[in-house]
Amino acid sequence: MLASLSRNFGKKYACGIELGGQTAAFAICENLGSFLYKKKGIKTREPTTPDEAVEAIVEGIKSSGYEVDRIGIASFGPLDVYKGSIGNTPKPKWGNYPLVASIQKEFPEAQVVLETDVNAPAYSEYLHLNSKDNTVKSVAYATIGTGVGVGVFCDGKPLHGKMHPEGGHFKPFHLPNDNFKGCCPFHGDCVEGMISAVALSKRTGLSLQQLPQIATDDPVWDCFTEYAAQLSANCALLYSLDYMVIGGGIVTAKGREYLIEKIQKRTKELLNGYIHVPKVIKPFYGGDAGLVGATAVALHPDVFTNN
Numbered sequence: 001m002l003a004s005l006s007r008n009f010g011k012k013y014a015c016g017i018e019l020g021g022q023t024a025a026f027a028i029c030e031n032l033g034s035f036l037y038k039k040k041g042i043k044t045r046e047p048t049t050p051d052e053a054v055e056a057i058v059e060g061i062k063s064s065g066y067e068v069d070r071i072g073i074a075s076f077g078p079l080d081v082y083k084g085s086i087g088n089t090p091k092p093k094w095g096n097y098p099l100v101a102s103i104q105k106e107f108p109e110a111q112v113v114l115e116t117d118v119n120a121p122a123y124s125e126y127l128h129l130n131s132k133d134n135t136v137k138s139v140a141y142a143t144i145g146t147g148v149g150v151g152v153f154c155d156g157k158p159l160h161g162k163m164h165p166e167g168g169h170f171k172p173f174h175l176p177n178d179n180f181k182g183c184c185p186f187h188g189d190c191v192e193g194m195i196s197a198v199a200l201s202k203r204t205g206l207s208l209q210q211l212p213q214i215a216t217d218d219p220v221w222d223c224f225t226e227y228a229a230q231l232s233a234n235c236a237l238l239y240s241l242d243y244m245v246i247g248g249g250i251v252t253a254k255g256r257e258y259l260i261e262k263i264q265k266r267t268k269e270l271l272n273g274y275i276h277v278p279k280v281i282k283p284f285y286g287g288d289a290g291l292v293g294a295t296a297v298a299l300h301p302d303v304f305t306n307n
Contacts, residue, residue: 012069015061015110016294017103018117019075020044021091021146024057028066029295032124033285037064050086050097058106071103071112072297072304074120074290076147078166081304084114087163090185113301118143118151118165119158120293121283123303125245126153127296128284136242140235141283142167143290144228145248146208148192152239158304159239168192172230178223195227197250212253224250225259229266232280236271241278247289252282 013036017026025040039060044053061068078087084100104112122141130136138154150167152159159165169190182189183199193199201208203220214220228251232244244267251259264280271277283289297304 014298015068074294118149122151122153124296143248232267233270247283
């Protein structure tokens with residue numbers, strides 16, 4: 001550790017923090033997509049309190065051997081990105097938590113910027129896609145995991161408005177044979193309530209940890225595909241997308257590639273030739289998409305603070 005501290009003394013780096021409903025992670029970097037140091041698995045779920053989670057993150061960063069002067073946070077929501085706090089989340093004890101202030105207190109010289117865990121990877125995925133094709137202007141990133149969220153990077157900036165998009169909470173049309181009532185504590189049968197990991201767990205009777213065991217031909221995937229495609233099609237109609245990137249542990253798990261193909265096909269059917277059909281893809285950065293997004297916020301803070 002002393003050698004590491006000596007080697008990096010005086011040089012400042014960017015740090016990305018990904019704050020999820022179950023765990024948090026952070027990474028140190030100089031360039032997008034290339035981590036110098038990474039730590040995952042920091043608990044955020046009960047009985048861990050917000051202060052305890054932040055303390056563990058801060059301790060990890062300080063013991064990494066790298067000094068940081070820019071910190072980007074990609075967090076579950078809803079958020080008040082202007083105040084730097086968590087919003088009205090159903091996650092116990094996290095409601096209205098002053099996240100930026102809690103981190104800033106420990107790194108008073110650093111610039112700390114908060115963004116959603118979907119807007120941040122929407123930006124990093126946009127950077128990759130635009131580097132390959134500079135005509136790409138509009139990218140949505142949806143995560144389907146413990147919750148369902150949608151972030152949008154369009155015409156050079158992330159979409160905020162009064163708060164930020166909450167596309168995971170619109171109510172889809174139900175399949176005729178789907179009698180599941182949904183499990184969102186706010187909206188019941190919204191997309192999150194119908195196909196999040198929590199919803200799949202309730203539909204199948206499996207624990208969250210057992211979800212990878214769901215068979216490929218299980219009818220639950222018909223529901224998943226339909227509602228994910230409705231989400232994709234609605235985002236295309238609202239945001240005039242080049243790409244719809246779908247991440248989260250469910251679709252990025254090994255052996256689940258076919259889900260993206262089915263969502264793409266159904267999205268095209270739903271749009272029915274009316275507008276351009278966005279390409280539905282998995283995130284270029286895979287399971288690290290959220291963390292790369294957080295580092296993108298740290299590396300390019302002006303993109304998120306000047307709009």
